[in-house]
Amino acid sequence: MFGSDAFRLIIGLLLAFGFAQVNALFLVWLERKVAGHIQLRPGPMEVGPHGLLQTLCDGVKLIGKELIIPFKADTKLFLLAPVLVFGPVLMAFLVLPFGPTMIIRDMNVGVLLVFAFSTFTVLAILAGGWASNNKYALLGAIRSVAQNVAYEIPLLLSVMSVCLVVHSLSFGDIVQAQSKVWFIFIQPLAALIYLIAATAETNRAPFDIPEAESELIAGFHTEYSGMGFGLFFLAEYTNMFVVCAVATSLFLGGWQGPFGFSLMLPGIVWFMIKTYFLIFVIMWVRWTFPRVRFDQLMNFSWKVLIPLSLANLMLTAVALKLF
Amino acid sequence: MDTSSSLTALAQAAFWITIGFTMTGACIAVFARNILYNVLGLALALTGVAGVYLFLGSLFIALMQLLIYVGAICIAIVFAIMLSRPLHLETPPRAMPKVVMAVAASAVFFVGLAGVALKTNWVPAIERSTDFSVVTIGHMFLTRYELVFEVISLVLLVAIIGAIITAGFSRRLSS
Numbered sequence: 001m002f003g004s005d006a007f008r009l010i011i012g013l014l015l016a017f018g019f020a021q022v023n024a025l026f027l028v029w030l031e032r033k034v035a036g037h038i039q040l041r042p043g044p045m046e047v048g049p050h051g052l053l054q055t056l057c058d059g060v061k062l063i064g065k066e067l068i069i070p071f072k073a074d075t076k077l078f079l080l081a082p083v084l085v086f087g088p089v090l091m092a093f094l095v096l097p098f099g100p101t102m103i104i105r106d107m108n109v110g111v112l113l114v115f116a117f118s119t120f121t122v123l124a125i126l127a128g129g130w131a132s133n134n135k136y137a138l139l140g141a142i143r144s145v146a147q148n149v150a151y152e153i154p155l156l157l158s159v160m161s162v163c164l165v166v167h168s169l170s171f172g173d174i175v176q177a178q179s180k181v182w183f184i185f186i187q188p189l190a191a192l193i194y195l196i197a198a199t200a201e202t203n204r205a206p207f208d209i210p211e212a213e214s215e216l217i218a219g220f221h222t223e224y225s226g227m228g229f230g231l232f233f234l235a236e237y238t239n240m241f242v243v244c245a246v247a248t249s250l251f252l253g254g255w256q257g258p259f260g261f262s263l264m265l266p267g268i269v270w271f272m273i274k275t276y277f278l279i280f281v282i283m284w285v286r287w288t289f290p291r292v293r294f295d296q297l298m299n300f301s302w303k304v305l306i307p308l309s310l311a312n313l314m315l316t317a318v319a320l321k322l323f
Numbered sequence: 324m325d326t327s328s329s330l331t332a333l334a335q336a337a338f339w340i341t342i343g344f345t346m347t348g349a350c351i352a353v354f355a356r357n358i359l360y361n362v363l364g365l366a367l368a369l370t371g372v373a374g375v376y377l378f379l380g381s382l383f384i385a386l387m388q389l390l391i392y393v394g395a396i397c398i399a400i401v402f403a404i405m406l407s408r409p410l411h412l413e414t415p416p417r418a419m420p421k422v423v424m425a426v427a428a429s430a431v432f433f434v435g436l437a438g439v440a441l442k443t444n445w446v447p448a449i450e451r452s453t454d455f456s457v458v459t460i461g462h463m464f465l466t467r468y469e470l471v472f473e474v475i476s477l478v479l480l481v482a483i484i485g486a487i488i489t490a491g492f493s494r495r496l497s498s
Contacts, residue, residue, distance in 0.1 A: 077363075109383045109457065116386040119394030123366055126401060130359050145401050152394070169457065 009094070012104035016093035024237040028055040031283050038287040065226035073223065074131035081128030082224065082231035088120040089235050092242045097171045099255045099267035106172040111159060114246055115152075118201070121239065122148045125210070128232070129220035140219025143294065144210035147200060150301035151207075155197035157309035158190040161316040162250050175254030182253040189312045191251040193305055195278075198243040200301070202236065205286035209294055244278035245271070252278075338378050345371030356414050366397045383457050 029044065029052060036043025044051030069075055095110035097103045107113060122145055129141020163169055165186065166177045177183075184191045200207035211219025221232045248254060252274045255267030292300070348371055351364025369392040376385035464472050 077359075107382065109386055112383070112386040112390065116389035116394065119389065119398070122398060123363065123393070127359070127363060145398060149398055149402075 008104065012094065013090060016090050016104075019093070020090065020234065020238045020241075023241050024234045025055045025059060027237040027240065027279065028058070028233070030280070031286075034280065034283045035287050038284075059230065062230040063227055067226040067228050068223075070133055070223045073133045077127045077131035078223075079228075081124050081131060082228045082235075084127065085121055085124035086231045086235040086238070088117040088124075089238045089242060091117040092246075095171055096242070096245050097175050097249055097254050098271050102255075102268055103172060106170055108168070108170045110171040111163060111169045111174070111246075111250075114242065115156060115159070118239075118242075119152075121235070125220050128224070132220075132223035134223050136216045136218075137220050137222045140210045140212075140216045140222070143216075144203065144220060147203070147207065147210060147297060150298055151197045151200035151305070154193050154301060154305035154309040155201060157306070157313050158187075158193040158197065159246075159250060161187055161190045161309075161313045164313070164316050164320060171249050171254070175249055175256065178253040179256055180259065182251060182258070184251040187251065187312070187316070189308065190316075191247070193309050193312070194247055194251065195281075197301075197305060198247060199282055199285065200297075202239045202243055202282075204240065204282055206289040206292050207297060208286075208291060209297060212291060240279060240282065241275065244275045244282070247278055248274040334378075338375075341371050341374035341378060344368075344374065362397055362400050365400070366393050369393050369397070383460065 032054070033043040033050070044054040047053045047057055069078055092114045094104045095107055095113050097106070125144045126141045129137040129139075129144070132138070162174065162183055165183065166174050168174060168177075174183075203210050210216075211221065216222070221229055224232060248271060253270075255271040257263050257265065257270055345368050348364045348367030348369070352361050352368055353364075355361050355364060369388065372392070373385040373388040376388055
């Protein structure tokens with residue numbers, strides 16, 4: 001009834017909140033390690049074994065710092081933006097299938113829920129960038145909007161072709177349908193488009209023009225200090241986990257082992273292995289490819305990704321009707 | 324009995340909070356003099372409407388509302404900000420004729436909507452159908468409401484042509 005269901009949601013969201021912190025701490029460390037080893041240096045080494053506690057120290061330092069509000073900034077929006085960017089990201093955890101029974105709520109519109117709440121991120125970035133009263137922040141925010149509009153279309157179209165195959169928008173059903181063959185083998189093009197568009201949606205290099213360090217200092221969060229900046233960082237890394245977890249559920253069989261072999265590992269272990277592998281791939285890409293130019297970015301989405309994903313969707317529909 | 328009455332009270336409270344959010348957002352969208360506040364207010368109002376859909380029991384429609392209206396429409400209006408005047412400049416005072424015309428237009432629309440709402444013989448949703456699944460909505464769209472569905476796409480076509488003409492004219496003027 002109401003009571004147990006509401007408690008399930010609340011406890012689930014609290015767990016997700018805790019997980020998001022630990023995940024961000026781990027991912028920042030991982031990113032610095034990956035960057036270090038790609039550039040032939042060890043990365044953080046001093047605090048804890050192999051620098052594992054480095055980000056914990058950084059986090060404590062961020063909490064202790066003063067939150068500076070720039071002169072003539074719009075105070076209300078400036079303080080609202082970091083909260084608005086982090087809150088909606090947590091909603092995605094409601095429907096992510098971590099294991100056969102480890103899903104807070106398997107809704108029949110789960111896929112929609114993830115993408116519906118991801119739209120708030122753009123508005124929050126825009127509000128933060130504009131409220132900072134700084135031209136670099138505003139430029140970064142505007143670039144972020146243009147980029148998100150362009151890449152959300154191929155992202156949703158590639159997700160739709162998977163939903164067409166399964167005839168369902170529920171993560172539970174989608175993962176169940178992959179018990180024999182993962183969808184990356186049935187929908188390879190959609191998987192590739194999803195990964196590219198998701199990289200762009202999370203503002204990751206080579207699509208990180210909203211915060212391009214060499215042009216815009218730090219883009220939309222230039223003026224943020226202390227935990228305001230920390231929340232933007234937390235949201236970015238949580239977002240990265242969410243898009244990779246969605247990719248795992250849609251294309252890599254979720255909590256299931258390859259081709260029906262579970263190899264004695266519990267579902268959540270498989271899920272985490274695949275998700276963190278995808279996150280590693282995204283980091284690998286960041287430290288391998290240079291940043292694209294703005295016009296290249298737009299052309300790539302509107303002239304390559306969108307036509308390809310539309311064609312893929314139509315082919316999928318025709319194939320489903322014929323066979 | 325006790326739990327059910329407190330549940331009803333809770334649901335009522337949630338409903339009025341949602342309505343409050345919607346109205347606040349709508350007021351910000353109309354009365355604020357800063358276009359970014361307008362857009363964020365509109366986003367708040369549309370999120371509130373999504374909350375009303377949720378209250379009515381259709382999670383699917385609520386999520387589509389978020390995806391389309393907050394995700395697409397508000398972001399499209401953000402593009403209009405990029406085309407408008409720099410934000411740090413002084414905003415000019417409201418032009419009286421425009422205000423009068425806007426009030427008149429929305430009054431006509433309000434009277435029309437209120438008339439329809441009052442004239443309609445409302446039947447509770449539970450008595451008409453209990454099936455609000457995605458599949459049913461899809462079937463309805465492609466059978467009974469096909470015409471409405473297509474006419475809406477015509478509106479979008481007009482908007483696209485209008486955008487192209489506007490952009491084309493301004494480009495010709497500037498070159």
